[in-house]
Structure formats: C-alpha cells, structure tokens
C-alpha cells in the first residue's frame with residue numbers, strides 16, 4: 001500500500017534507481033492522488049532526458065485523467081527556463097488541450113517569473129477631482145494606483161444628464177471607461193458597479209416603452225474589459241420608496257398587465273483579471289488592518305433606503321458606499337468613482353479614511369463635489385485645499 005508521503009520520500013532521493021521505481025509505479029493502477037504524486041516526483045528528478053521522454057510519451061494520445069496532465073504540464077513550466085525542449089512541450093500541451101486550467105497555470109507561471117522584475121506602483125495619497133469626460137480625464141491617473149472602483153454609471157438615457165444615440169453606443173462607452181478604470185486599478189482589486197434595468201421614455205402613447213436590462217449587458221462589457229465575475233449583491237429598497245407600477249394591475253386584475261414594483265438594484269462585484277489569489281492583495285496590509293464593526297451583512301441582500309438629493313437626481317445612498325468601502329477596501333486605499341455625480345462615494349471615503357478619486361463631466365455637479373464631498377481634507381484629516389486636484393503619489 002503506497003502513501004503520498006512514501007512517494008514523496010522516493011522522489012527526494014533523485015537517484016536513477018528511484019526514478020526507475022517511479023516510472024514503474026506510473027504504469028500501475030493506483031489511486032489518483034498517489035499517481036499525481038508519482039508524476040510530480042518524476043518531474044523533480046535531475047535526469048532531464050528521461051523526464052522529457054516520460055512527459056512527451058505520456059502527455060498525448062493516452063487516456064490519462066487531466067489531473068495527471070496538469071502535473072506533467074507543471075513539470076514543463078518549471079523546466080522550460082533551463083531546457084528548451086520543455087518549452088516546446090509546454091507549447092504543445094497548450095495547443096493540444098486548449099483548456100482553461102492549463103491557460104491559467106501558464107499565466108500564473110509567467111506572472112511568477114515577472115513578479116521579481118516588476119516595479120512597485122505608486123500610491124495616491126490626497127483626494128483628486130477630475131472634471132470632464134472620465135474616458136479622457138482618467139488618463140492623468142497612473143497605472144495601477146487605485147485600489148477600488150465603485151460607481152453608478154448613467155443608466156443609459158434614464159436621466160436628463162445622458163443622451164446616447166443608441167443603447168449599443170452607450171454600452172461601447174461603458175466598455176471604454178471600464179477598460180480605462182482597469183488600467184488604473186491595481187491587479188486583483190475590485191470593480192463594483194451599481195445599476196438596474198431602466199425604461200426609456202416613449203415619444204407617444206402609441207409607442208411601446210423599451211426596458212433595458214442593463215446589468216445583463218454590462219456583464220459582457222465588464223468581462224471584455226478585463227474583469228471577471230465575483231458576486232451579485234442585491235440592494236433592496238422599502239417598497240413605498242419606489243415608483244408605483246402595480247396599481248393598474250391591482251385594479252383590473254388582467255393577466256399580462258402585471259408590472260411588479262421594482263425594489264432592487266444590482267451591485268455587480270467583479271475582480272480585475274490577474275493570475276494570483278486574493279491573499280496576495282491582502283498581504284500588502286498589516287494584520288491590524290481589519291474591520292471591527294459587529295454588524296456584518298451575511299447575505300447578498302442589503303436592505304438600504306434610497307436617498308433623494310436636492311442637487312442631483314440619481315444619487316446612491318452613503319450607506320451603500322459605506323458597506324462597499326468596508327468590505328472591499330482598506331484604510332488609505334484610493335477609491336475611484338468615474339461617474340461621481342454629487343460625490344457620495346467621496347463623502348463616505350473621507351469619513352472612512354480612504355482617498356477619493358472622483359470624475360464628473362457636469363461642472364455644476366463637480367462644484368458640489370468640490371465644496372461638499374471632498375471638503376479639502378486628505379486621508380489623515382489634514383487640510384488639503386492647496387493640493388486639491390493635484391495627483392499626489394508616493
């Protein structure tokens with residue numbers, strides 16, 4: 001009866017005899033975890049010729065479980081730097097299997113190789129307001145200098161401040177902005193978007209109004225802009241706070257005329273593509289960087305009343321920002337809202353020791369942000385008026 005430990009011990013010997021034994025064991029009917037260890041131990045042996053012969057013989061055309069192929073691929077990855085035959089085998093395996101896991105392993109290996117050469121990115125230390133179209137203004141922000149993006153983009157043409165000629169033009173614009181956000185966002189950090197389906201105004205009673213499921217379409221836009229899906233949080237509002245759609249049906253009770261009141265919005269949680277686990281992002285902080293609040297949201301439904309604002313027709317509530325900041329950023333992180341509106345994220349960020357980076361195209365709203373949301377205080381509470389709008393990096 002073989003154990004993983006026994007195979008490992010055999011692998012560590014690295015003698016021609018131990019390699020003989022491992023190659024013989026590979027042909028036996030063994031449990032998969034033992035067999036995987038056999039492949040791994042063969043891969044660690046010094047005799048490159050025999051290891052190469054083994055992988056090139058077994059990796060193709062045999063009905064081995066993929067777990068064994070992954071182990072053979074790992075051998076190729078780690079030997080490819082010193083032996084070009086393994087580089088060639090590595091490419092053959094990628095082309096032969098066209099498989100997501102192999103692709104990820106390959107990218108992770110490349111990332112590990114480049115990690116030591118990479119320069120650390122700068123950090124933003126003071127609040128920033130960029131006035132103008134964020135697709136352009138964001139170009140002033142250095143690569144990977146922001147640690148969270150949270151935004152509520154225009155909901156297509158639902159409000160007077162947006163006027164896209166078509167829905168596809170709107171989605172294309174979101175794609176360009178999200179790509180730019182991805183450039184400034186640190187690898188592996190979160191991109192969080194608040195949207196809900198909208199209905200556009202109809203030009204007359206004879207026309208049907210069109211309802212757009214924006215969050216379904218933004219999923220594709222986000223994945224094509226360099227992020228992957230993590231979670232959907234549902235923001236639930238009290239029913240009396242939303243526009244009434246149900247009273248018609250209540251009166252007539254006519255099937256097909258049913259229109260429920262929409263009391264939810266989507267909080268789409270995505271992560272910027274990268275080849276490493278979240279642990280690596282968290283390692284940049286000390287063990288004391290933790291949130292001690294006791295009231296944790298344990299489900300993906302967050303019950304929060306919406307907010308009306310005298311200055312802006314579509315603000316999100318500060319409480320929503322508070323929760324997003326608390327779960328997806330650390331103190332001193334730079335947090336970006338490319339569609340800042342009245343700057344609600346900036347206000348919450350300031351109160352929670354994060355550094356707001358806000359973009360707004362409408363000058364009136366930008367003025368509100370400047371006077372009310374940023375408040376000219378930097379993350380340590382120091383008056384920062386003089387440095388405001390400057391990009392401070394350390």
Ligand SMILES: C[S@@+](CC[C@H](N)C(=O)[O-])C[C@H]1O[C@@H](n2cnc3c(N)ncnc32)[C@H](O)[C@@H]1O
Nearest residue numbers: 133134315316339340341342343344360361362
């Ligand atoms: C849904 S509102 C955001 C409201 C914000 N969350 C708040 O709490 O005040 C979207 C905002 O994006 C702004 N906006 C639209 N297109 C923009 C663009 N290309 N660049 C920057 N801001 C833009 C609009 O003027 C509007 O204020």
